[in-house]
Amino acid sequence: MDLIRKDQVHESGAVAQERLETIAKASEPGPGVSRLPFGPEHEAALEIIAGWMNQADCTVTRDAAGTLIGRRAGPAGAPTLLIGSHQDSVRHGGAFDGIMGVALGCLALEALGDRALPFAVEVLAFADEEGVRFPTALIGPRALAGTLDQGVFAMVDKAGVSLGAALKAFGGDPEGTAALACDPATIAGYLELHIEQGPVLEAADKPLGVVTAISGIERHRVTITGEAGHAGTVLMEMRHDALLAASDLVRGVHDMARDQGIRATVGQLDISPNVVNAIPARIDLTIEIRAAEDPARTAMGAALSPLCAQIAEATATQIEIEKTYAQPAQACDAGLREGLAAAVRTATGAPAPELPSGATHDASAMADLCPIAMLFVRCKGGISHNPAEYASAGDMGAAVDALAAFLSGFCSNA
Ligand code: GLV
Numbered sequence: 001m002d003l004i005r006k007d008q009v010h011e012s013g014a015v016a017q018e019r020l021e022t023i024a025k026a027s028e029p030g031p032g033v034s035r036l037p038f039g040p041e042h043e044a045a046l047e048i049i050a051g052w053m054n055q056a057d058c059t060v061t062r063d064a065a066g067t068l069i070g071r072r073a074g075p076a077g078a079p080t081l082l083i084g085s086h087q088d089s090v091r092h093g094g095a096f097d098g099i100m101g102v103a104l105g106c107l108a109l110e111a112l113g114d115r116a117l118p119f120a121v122e123v124l125a126f127a128d129e130e131g132v133r134f135p136t137a138l139i140g141p142r143a144l145a146g147t148l149d150q151g152v153f154a155m156v157d158k159a160g161v162s163l164g165a166a167l168k169a170f171g172g173d174p175e176g177t178a179a180l181a182c183d184p185a186t187i188a189g190y191l192e193l194h195i196e197q198g199p200v201l202e203a204a205d206k207p208l209g210v211v212t213a214i215s216g217i218e219r220h221r222v223t224i225t226g227e228a229g230h231a232g233t234v235l236m237e238m239r240h241d242a243l244l245a246a247s248d249l250v251r252g253v254h255d256m257a258r259d260q261g262i263r264a265t266v267g268q269l270d271i272s273p274n275v276v277n278a279i280p281a282r283i284d285l286t287i288e289i290r291a292a293e294d295p296a297r298t299a300m301g302a303a304l305s306p307l308c309a310q311i312a313e314a315t316a317t318q319i320e321i322e323k324t325y326a327q328p329a330q331a332c333d334a335g336l337r338e339g340l341a342a343a344v345r346t347a348t349g350a351p352a353p354e355l356p357s358g359a360t361h362d363a364s365a366m367a368d369l370c371p372i373a374m375l376f377v378r379c380k381g382g383i384s385h386n387p388a389e390y391a392s393a394g395d396m397g398a399a400v401d402a403l404a405a406f407l408s409g410f411c412s413n414a
């Protein structure tokens with residue numbers, strides 16, 4: 001069965017559609033696309049992407065972090081404009097998240113033909129944005145930005161393989177990643193084209209949107225300790241039920257985020273002993289909070305401890321909470337945003353809506369290196385991280401036109 005439906009549309013959109021359909025086959029078996037970093041599917045994908053880069057007249061190399069780079073040189077000493085996204089997917093994900101941005105970047109360069117650019121341009125296919133195989137992500141962009149914590153290479157996947165060993169087996173060089181940090185003076189900016197993964201553009205009936213900011217994220221690990229007991233004999237008022245506390249916490253987190261107009265998710269929960277006839281003794285769960293404004297996120301993060309204390313008291317349990325990860329919101333650069341908005345007007349004849357991104361992206365790590373901007377492509381039904389994820393060939397064609405117009409404008413302003 002084809003993952004991507006066929007429409008009769010704009011030529012580069014149709015080529016994008018075909019290319020995404022081909023590369024979607026570089027996947028573990030199962031529904032949709034499952035392409036994790038540093039495995040055979042990743043290798044197969046890079047071979048295909050290298051072909052796209054060659055077609056766009058780029059010289060192809062791979063860096064120590066496993067990022068595939070297609071470079072079109074500019075005049076000596078000219079800075080480089082970076083265009084990129086990620087090759088990896090979630091398990092049973094769609095055929096567009098990440099990889100579409102790489103495909104469209106190559107097609108926009110192809111559309112420019114042999115036009116001499118006053119800048120160098122690089123299309124980057126990062127290895128690992130999703131963080132599905134290892135409990136970390138974004139090593140490619142972090143290496144370029146000089147923010148990569150070398151400790152991540154000791155992290156292991158479910159099979160006990162360390163990130164360092166996996167990268168080495170893939171031909172990368174963990175120690176060599178420290179030398180990848182770019183001099184910001186040599187980089188003009190970073191652009192990322194991405195499927196929206198939400199419903200805003202579809203509701204606005206617009207193919208493309210300009211991103212204002214990428215939401216910040218924080219993650220907390222929670223351990224709830226109750227007491228196991230016989231399901232038939234322990235009186236309800238005498239229980240120390242860890243799952244009861246967890247369910248109060250899930251509801252509390254949901255309500256707090258809804259009331260603040262931000263997002264929060266309990267996405268992982270382990271229960272022990274997890275048997276039908278015993279009171280749950282222990283729950284381990286995660287809470288993730290995302291917001292476009294950091295103060296809203298940190299305020300909710302700070303409110304979690306009092307909420308846990310209140311629930312622990314009400315349920316006669318103990319609750320420990322620890323913040324494990326924080327990533328600030330990153331604003332997109334005003335000048336690049338204006339340039340993208342003008343390019344969308346040129347390509348589609350209509351203004352592009354502006355919208356924040358609730359999902360995170362390679363751009364959030366690249367923001368530590370250089371100005372960033374993102375262009376979103378309409379997503380059918382707002383569905384993403386799902387085999388049903390879909391962007392039409394027509395909308396992808398409009399995105400290629402807009403990026404080519406942006407590059408032309410960017411070049412003529414240079
Ligand atoms: C990745 O897609 C994320 O937003 O976590």
Ligand code: MN
Pocket residue numbers: 086097098129194360361
């Ligand atoms: Mn993505």
Ligand code: MN
Pocket residue numbers: 090097130385
């Ligand atoms: Mn994703």
